[in-house]
Amino acid sequence: MRPLDWVVMVLTITVIVSYGLWRARGSDTTDKYLRAGRTMPWYAMALSIMATQASAITFISTTGQAYVDGMRFVQFYFGLPLAMIVVSLTAVPTFHRANVYTAYEYLEKRFDSKTRTLVSIIFLIQRGLAVGLALAAPAIVLTVLLGWPDRITTLVMGGIVIGYTVFGGVQAVTWSDFQQMLIMMCGLGTALIIAIHLLPGDIGLAGALTVAGAAGKINPVTTSFSWVDRYNIWSGLFGGMFLALSYFGCDQSQVQRYLTGSSIAQSRLSLLFNAVAKIPMQFMILLTGTVVFAFFTFIQPPLLFHPGDMARLRQSPDYPNLQQKFDSAFRARTDAATRMVRGEQSRAEFQAAQQDIDDTRKAAQKLTGGNDTNYIFLHFVTNYLPPGIVGLVIAAILGAAMSTISGEVNSLATVSVIDIYKRMVHSSAADRHYLWISRAATAFWGVYAVVTAQFAKNLGSLVEAVNLLGSFFYGGILGVFALAMYFPRVGANGAFIGVLAGEAAIFALHFTGAASFLWYNVVGCIVVIVTGVLIGGARPEEP
Template sequence: MADFGALNWSILGVFIIANLTFGFVLGRRVKSANDFFLGDRSIPWWAIGISVVSTYVSALTFLGGPAWAYTDGMSVMAIHLNYPLVIFVVTSFFLPFFYNSGVASIYEYQERRFGPTSRSVISGIFLMTQGLTSAAVLYATSLVLEFITGLSVEYCIVIITVVAVIYTSMGGIAAVIWTDVVQAGILFTGAAIILFALVREMPIPIAQALAEIKADGRADALDFSFDFTKVTTVWSGVIAMTLFHITVYGANQMMVQRTLAAKTIGDAKKSFMMMGFGAFFIYFLFILLGVLFYSYYGGREFENGNTIILQFATDYGLPGLMGLIAAAVLAASMSSLDSAFNSMSTVSTVDFYQRYFRPQASGEDLLKVSRYFTLFWAAMIIMPALMFAESEGSVLETLSKLGSYFVGAKLSMFALGFFSRHTTERGLLVGVAVGFVALWCVATRTDIAWPWYCAIGGAVNMSVSFLASLLLDGRQKEYSPYTVVGQRKVFRDSGRPEKEQGWFVVPGRIDRASYFLLGFFAVSVLFLYLFNRLL
């Protein structure tokens, strides 16, 4: 874009320099691999919580959310209703296992529960899926730079990768979290300005626009039909996507790792609850933007729907707005990319390098290797990012669809680990293999919508794993210490209290604050019902 202007370039330049400065300053405090992975456990819970929120929102939501809602309306909101339910499960079951163990990689749990092969399998699945996710984020961000500078997507992909990897490799998890805090502020400031400008510039009164949106059927977020071929129904959101997002937050190194840097388990849980309560408002904002853009532009088709929000910022013409929007989208993407690089480096170092090649490696050696792996994964995601450049649909939907192929395996591996007495490693691996085959058949030979892939894959995995374990290894006499039942026995036998500073440490116990998540879920469903009825 030739008229990007000095003011916009200055805003964007200050943002990039600030991120690099953060990495340099915080990098001086990183002396060991443990500092790189977990920091010094002095980061406040609210900062970790903001980091959790901004990491998952990313540029995929900033660009892809409005693009998806532009075509499908408020129904997209149905598959984002589940976050309170998700965080309720994650804080009650997943987080205590990981926080109590003191691990850097959450996949070490799989080895303790089943064995080294299952740990390697799930670590490999994470690296593959996170690589694809990061590539989609990288591509979405590159669209912004291409749109505003005229540089090709290929050049933009390389530029963004270099900036993100520099401050991440220097500062580790502390740099990830604190830069995420700043980036979140920029992201939501940009979104708020766009919403205000859009409402102000609507060619008709906002009440009339919403009434027309309702008349077109685009204001109804609650589709209660039992059509398994439709993506955005209440049932796919509350059942299928709840399972999907449980794996995103509970079985995903990128999301969990930052909470392991909290001072106490209470702080770790509170940081996750910020997403449980905040996700509804965030997604409602971006999806509402999409349906309002549909009214503003009269439903016209865009060559690439992911640029709608950028086109509006250009048309609006407020001085400095394009610079702020560019910084906001970069902020959204950087918050995801830095987390991905750090978590992928952690898993590669702990689950593979240290586990199989250098078990006695020093902290300094592991720190060096971690930084090498950060550079390695940054380079590796460039190729799939270029492949995403061929996609013209919503990158948010594309990413969700890709991730759905793998979450069933992760869900079953942890669910069986937590609750099953008889599942063994050999049976588990058979179930994972059969589950992938079954899911491939569903995806290629039926019209079942992708949100259900997690539920289907998980059900097949768990059923086959349980039966195969009984056939191969027989019934087990006792629960493993790493099951929910086993953990309660460990706490009883050791005399360790189940609570610390008012929060349950033992898995499977429900904190009082968690019940508010269930209440909030009910209120959010009621709000969406009334939103459509009262327009």
């Protein structure tokens, strides 16, 4: 980070936060603070929805994933547009007409208070665990690559988020998200264009794609089916659709974005914009990772991208041998790639050298016990991008983290106040009382995120653990909402027992290892619906 980078980064974040706070002035009622008084236009909600979903780790690790595994991860999002249509058709009008602050409030109107409380508590546990990680992840990566003290990084980022979220509520969150998403797109687009320009000689984008294709990285559609393979077109369309249905239809951190809409049409448009823009955005992120792969075919990368792992590797007696193998494989690969780009037949040599490089990296990672996927893109950014642009990309990554954390803190506070405090503790106070309780709850969850982030050190396993935890509960919650909206004859008991049966099925699936986690949602949701319909628990007749 050079002085110009610091200026660009600080200026970008200052403008984003100031604009968010300016737009949020006058949030002086609970309705304005938690739902923006239902005044939001579709474009603000649309970018806020996208910014909340795109966290720093999305940005950092998706590019790295393309480098290591190719573009097939894009299939994970194929089901998202279908889910957006279903949510637009059902959840949006249902929540709007029920005039609710949270998705779980609707469950009491439809079923009973125990179903609402159960699902609210599941949400608080699930999101509560994820929010600290969203803050810790970029701090850990920036600590390793830029030497920033991670405690101070999490404190400063957390402090900024708490400041604008407590002061401005959902309006500050939405308008800051709006700006953060624009900066993310600018940072990403700039990084991609410069990466193409940095390719040596006359390689260009076509040459980069030739090289990446020969290495098997250009695989955005894989049609083979396997229950345990995470990323193919079928798991993407079906598993991805159910996951997106759970996330956008039942998770308050997303539902709250479109509950602020000025009408059903505006909320629908915001979701449909996401349906159209999300896959191209992920494709661009993966394409950037692929171009970075081509760049490092011609410019020698380190054996491992994690500086700490690299330092540990140097202590190993096997290191000189590994480095020598890596160097000679790299030279062979560069030579083959150069000839391949010129149109000569050297694809087999290239693939053999690529295999040697992969084997050497695997052997090195086995020795260090680390995984460097999250460090590849930022290694490229900090070492090869020009001054000013590094600051822009780091600001985009910090913005991605802050937009996710602010949405989660804001929704955790809303559920704490509306579904727990107002429902069970103090139900008949003045509006001003709930406004201040909402501010206090927002501050509490913000501080909680900062504190839990201090304990998150082992990044890879943590991300996996939080994702796994999410997939344990999403199927059950999705099943309850499906029963609520599509099965009018099913009553409270059917829903409650259905959730418990669905969760039991998901845990059984996990511990037998019968299918990849993307399928947990599908199975859990179906078990909830079938159990609910069988038990029925018919709704009480209207008096």
